[in-house]
Each structure stands twice: as structure tokens, then as C-alpha cells.
Amino acid sequence: KAGVTQTPRYLIKTRGQQVTLSCSPISGHRSVSWYQQTPGQGLQFLFEYFSETQRNKGNFPGRFSGRQFSNSRSEMNVSTLELGDSALYLCASSLGPESYEQYFGPGTRLTVT
Amino acid sequence: EDKVVQSPLSLVVHEGDTVTLNCSYEVTNFRSLLWYKQEKKAPTFLFMLTSSGIEKKSGRLSSILDKKELSSILNITATQTGDSAIYLCAHGAQKLVFGQGTRLTINP
Numbered sequence: 001k002a003g004v005t006q007t008p009r010y011l012i013k014t015r016g017q018q019v020t021l022s023c024s025p026i027s028g029h030r031s032v033s034w035y036q037q038t039p040g041q042g043l044q045f046l047f048e049y050f051s052e053t054q055r056n057k058g059n060f061p062g063r064f065s066g067r068q069f070s071n072s073r074s075e076m077n078v079s080t081l082e083l084g085d086s087a088l089y090l091c092a093s094s095l096g097p098e099s100y101e102q103y104f105g106p107g108t109r110l111t112v113t
Numbered sequence: 114e115d116k117v118v119q120s121p122l123s124l125v126v127h128e129g130d131t132v133t134l135n136c137s138y139e140v141t142n143f144r145s146l147l148w149y150k151q152e153k154k155a156p157t158f159l160f161m162l163t164s165s166g167i168e169k170k171s172g173r174l175s176s177i178l179d180k181k182e183l184s185s186i187l188n189i190t191a192t193q194t195g196d197s198a199i200y201l202c203a204h205g206a207q208k209l210v211f212g213q214g215t216r217l218t219i220n221p
Binding site: 004031033035042043044045048050055056058090092094097098100101102103104105106107 | 144145147149154155156157158161163201203205206207208209210211212213214
């Protein structure tokens with residue numbers, strides 16, 4: 001069974017631009033969560049989607065948004081990029097909201113210059 | 114706010130040694146405790162511990178949950194250089210709260 005896939009794997013953007021990252025969960029998994037990983041803050045929860053609905057949101061500004069499609073694929077968007085948004089963005093999928101085992105994708109490395 | 118703390122933050126041992134990594138948590142409503150291994154890429158799932166499953170083992174790795182002490186340990190016996198990684202502990206259901214991680218280095 002294929003794992004979680006994320007595209008693109010690497011991205012370089014300029015301050016002020018916006019970016020969209022994509023995540024395809026493991027087949028049969030319907031919950032998708034997003035995390036930001038930085039050397040200073042570690043892994044921090046961004047948001048979680050199930051059945052095209054955002055169920056949980058972390059403490060991030062409104063510039064960070066996401067959505068989920070009917071096939072469970074998810075996208076996250078960051079607008080008006082800041083230097084501090086440089087990070088590894090990880091997507092994780094699980095069977096559903098009551099399944100606690102989350103499996104991570106390879107991540108998208110975003111660099112903002 | 115839920116909190117997870119790992120110790121030590123860094124550990125260097127020789128191949129063949131046994132290591133114990135610690136994770137303590139302060140949470141409002143315990144759901145699960147998960148362990149992940151992270152090398153130069155995404156975290157790889159190791160174990161999930163819950164109130165109904167407080168001990169897990171896979172090969173040289175094992176983990177125990179102590180709900181009384183609000184903590185968990187991850188043991189690795191007969192360590193190998195391939196065990197070198199950051200080990201992450203997390204609490205939660207869909208919203209995982211991670212500890213800082215323990216960077217484990219195995220020297221040959």
C-alpha cells in the first residue's frame with residue numbers, strides 16, 4: 001500500500017508570495033493533519049481535516065489555511081509568506097478521527113527568502 | 114494546554130548498548146501516547162500506547178506506558194548504528210502534541 005505523498009518536496013519562495021502544498025493520504029485513510037517542523041519550535045500542529053471539514057486548528061495566524069477534497073486529498077495554503085515560515089511541512093493521515101495512529105508523508109521543505 | 118517533555122535531549126552510546134528514552138506528559142484528557150523515529154525525513158511510526166495497551170514490543174524496541182507516573186519509556190536493546198535518529202514522543206488523538214525529541218547517536 002502506498003504511503004502518504006506530498007508535493008512538491010522542495011520549494012523556494014520570496015517574502016510576500018503565497019504557496020500551496022498538496023497531500024495525498026494512504027488509500028482508505030480519511031483524516032489528514034498538517035504539522036510544521038522547525039529547529040526552534042519542533043513539530044507543531046496546524047490543522048486536521050475529516051470529511052472535507054476542518055475539525056481542529058492549531059495556534060497559527062490566519063495566513064495558514066487548508067482544505068480537504070472529497071477524495072480525502074488535502075491542500076494547505078500560506079499567504080503573504082514571511083521568513084519565519086521557512087520550515088518542513090508534514091502531512092499525516094489516519095483512518096478517521098477515532099484512529100490515533102498517524103502516518104507521515106515525506107514533507108515539503110519550504111524556504112522563504 | 115497539553116505538554117510533552119522528553120529526556121534526555123541528546124544521547125551518545127556505543128553500538129551494542131541498551132538505551133532508555135523518557136517521555137512525560139501533562140494533559141487534560143489522556144487519549145494515546147505515540148512514539149516516532151525521525152531520520153533525515155518524515156517521522157516513522159513506532160508504537161502507540163493507550164489505556165488498554167500499555168506495553169508494546171517490536172524486535173529490539175519496546176515501550177511502556179505508566180499512567181500513574183504520567184510517563185512512558187522507549188527501550189532499545191543491542192543498539193545498532195542504524196538506530197541513530199531523533200525519537201519523538203507525542204500525545205493526542207488527531208491533534209498530536211510532540212515533545213522536543215531525543216537525538217540518539219550510536220557510535221560503532
